[in-house]
Amino acid sequence: MLLPALVSGALLSVFGGAGPAAAADSPVGLGTAGAYSVLGGQTVTNTGPSSLDSDLGVSPGTAITGFPPGQVGGATHAADAVALQAQSDLTTAYNDAAGRATTESVAGDLVGKTLTSGVYTSSGPLGLSGTVTLNAQGNPNAVFIFQVASTLITASASNVDMINGAQECNVFWQIGSSATLGTASTFRGNLMALTSISVNTDTTVHGRALARNGAVTLDNDTFTSPTCDTTEATPSATTASITATTAGTVTMAATVTGDSAPTGTVTFTSNGVTLGAAAVDDAGRATLTVPASAGPGTSPMTASYSGNRSLFSSVSTPVALAAPTVPAPGNVPAPGTVPAPGTVPAPGTVPAPGTGTTAGTVPAPGVGTPNTVIAPRINAPGRVSTPAKSGTPSTSAVRRTTTRTTATPPLSETGFPVVAFSAISAGLLALGLALTWTGRRRRHALHRA
Numbered sequence: 001m002l003l004p005a006l007v008s009g010a011l012l013s014v015f016g017g018a019g020p021a022a023a024a025d026s027p028v029g030l031g032t033a034g035a036y037s038v039l040g041g042q043t044v045t046n047t048g049p050s051s052l053d054s055d056l057g058v059s060p061g062t063a064i065t066g067f068p069p070g071q072v073g074g075a076t077h078a079a080d081a082v083a084l085q086a087q088s089d090l091t092t093a094y095n096d097a098a099g100r101a102t103t104e105s106v107a108g109d110l111v112g113k114t115l116t117s118g119v120y121t122s123s124g125p126l127g128l129s130g131t132v133t134l135n136a137q138g139n140p141n142a143v144f145i146f147q148v149a150s151t152l153i154t155a156s157a158s159n160v161d162m163i164n165g166a167q168e169c170n171v172f173w174q175i176g177s178s179a180t181l182g183t184a185s186t187f188r189g190n191l192m193a194l195t196s197i198s199v200n201t202d203t204t205v206h207g208r209a210l211a212r213n214g215a216v217t218l219d220n221d222t223f224t225s226p227t228c229d230t231t232e233a234t235p236s237a238t239t240a241s242i243t244a245t246t247a248g249t250v251t252m253a254a255t256v257t258g259d260s261a262p263t264g265t266v267t268f269t270s271n272g273v274t275l276g277a278a279a280v281d282d283a284g285r286a287t288l289t290v291p292a293s294a295g296p297g298t299s300p301m302t303a304s305y306s307g308n309r310s311l312f313s314s315v316s317t318p319v320a321l322a323a324p325t326v327p328a329p330g331n332v333p334a335p336g337t338v339p340a341p342g343t344v345p346a347p348g349t350v351p352a353p354g355t356g357t358t359a360g361t362v363p364a365p366g367v368g369t370p371n372t373v374i375a376p377r378i379n380a381p382g383r384v385s386t387p388a389k390s391g392t393p394s395t396s397a398v399r400r401t402t403t404r405t406t407a408t409p410p411l412s413e414t415g416f417p418v419v420a421f422s423a424i425s426a427g428l429l430a431l432g433l434a435l436t437w438t439g440r441r442r443r444h445a446l447h448r449a
Helices: 031-035 081-098 418-448
Strands: 005-007 010-012 036-040 043-047 055-058 063-065 076-078 118-122 126-128 131-135 144-148 152-154 159-163 171-175 179-181 186-193 197-199 204-211 216-219 222-224 236-245 249-258 265-270 273-279 285-291 298-305 319-322
Touching: 031 036, 031 081, 031 204, 036 043, 036 081, 036 216, 043 055, 055 063, 055 081, 063 076, 076 081, 081 144, 081 171, 081 186, 152 186, 179 186, 197 204, 236 298, 236 319, 249 265, 249 298, 265 285, 273 285
Parallel strands: 005 236, 036 055, 036 204, 043 063, 043 216, 055 076, 118 144, 126 152, 131 159, 144 171, 152 179, 159 186, 171 186, 179 197, 186 204, 197 216, 204 222
Antiparallel strands: 005 010, 236 249, 249 285, 265 273, 265 298, 298 319
C-alpha cells in the first residue's frame, strides 16, 4: 500500500500526475553495459574537461579522442573483448525495452507532464522543452520506459525531474535513431540509441549514454552513475509562515521535515496563482520574498514541497497572507477642529465658524479682530487741539471722530446683545449732537451780549 504524505498533522494524498496507474514493470537488464558511463558504436569524441563516473568504451569502432582532458572514473575499452560484450548486452537490453507493452502513447513534447511508472510510446520524434516529472508514488522499484520511434531532442536547460522515490537506475530511454541533449540540461536515466548520441555543452547526465551503431559526442559534460536505492520513501511534513510584511514586500517561509534530509524545492501559491519557488536549504527551510499586494484583506498562502527519492512530497495548511496597511493619503482634520499652533490646515479645509477670521477680511496690523468698537470723541468748546506727536495723526478744533480699536472678541462670543450695542451707539450719537447744539447757542448768546 502506498504511503500518503503527512501535511501539518493531516494525511493528504499528493500523488498527482498525468500518467495512468499500472502494474510495475521489471527493470531492463543491461548486463555488462551497465558498467559504462559512455559506450559508442563507432567513435567517442570529447571536447573540454568532461567527467565520466564509470567506464568508457567503443566497439566495433576503435577511435576514442579527447581523453584527456576528459576524465574517466573507470576503465577504458576500445574494440576489445570487454567492449564487444558490452555492445552485445546493449543490443539485448535495447530490444527488451522496445518490446514492452505500451501503457500510454505520448507525442510531441513531454514538458509539464507528471508521469507515474509505466511504458510510454511515441510513434514519431519526441522532445522535451522544459521539465518532465517522474513520480514513483513512494515505490523505489517503479520503472519508467520510453519507446521513441525516431529522435529524442531535449532543449537547453531542460530537466528530467524525479519525485517520491523515483530512481535513475529504473528509467530507460529506447531511441529508434539518434538523441540530442541540450546545452546545460539535466538528463536522468539510461539512454540507449540505435545510431548516435550528442551531449551538448555543460550537460549533466545522471545515468548512461549508450549508442549501438554510431558515435557519442561530448562537450564539457558530467556523468554520474545512476542511483538505485531500495529503501522506500517516507512521509514529509511542510509548515508555512509569514516572516515579515512591509509596505512593499512580503517574506514567506516553509520548513520541511522528514526521516531524511529534505532536498528539492518549495513552491508558494495563493488562490491558485504561483508566487514563486525556492530551494530547500540544509536546514530544510525555504524562503521567498515577493511584492506585497496593494489590495485590502487577506488571502490564503500554501507551500508545496516537491519531495525527493527518499521523501514524499507534501503540502502545508494555508496561512493568511495579509496585505500591509498603508495610511490613506492626504488625511484632513475633522470639520470644526482647529489646527494646533504652527500647523497649516490641509488644502481645501475651512476653519469652523467662530474659530478664525471671517472670510474676506484682513485685520489691520496690531488691531485684532474686525469686530471693533468705534466710539465718537468730541472736542470741548473753545478748546484748541495740540499738534500731534511725530508719527501720530493730528487733531483739530473741528468736531471729528477718532477710531479707537480694542482687541475685543467678537460680540457673538462675549454674549453682549447686538440690540443693546446698537441702542448705546444711538444714544451716544444723540448726546454728541445735543452738546454741539448747546455750545453753539452759548457762543451765540455771548456774542450778542
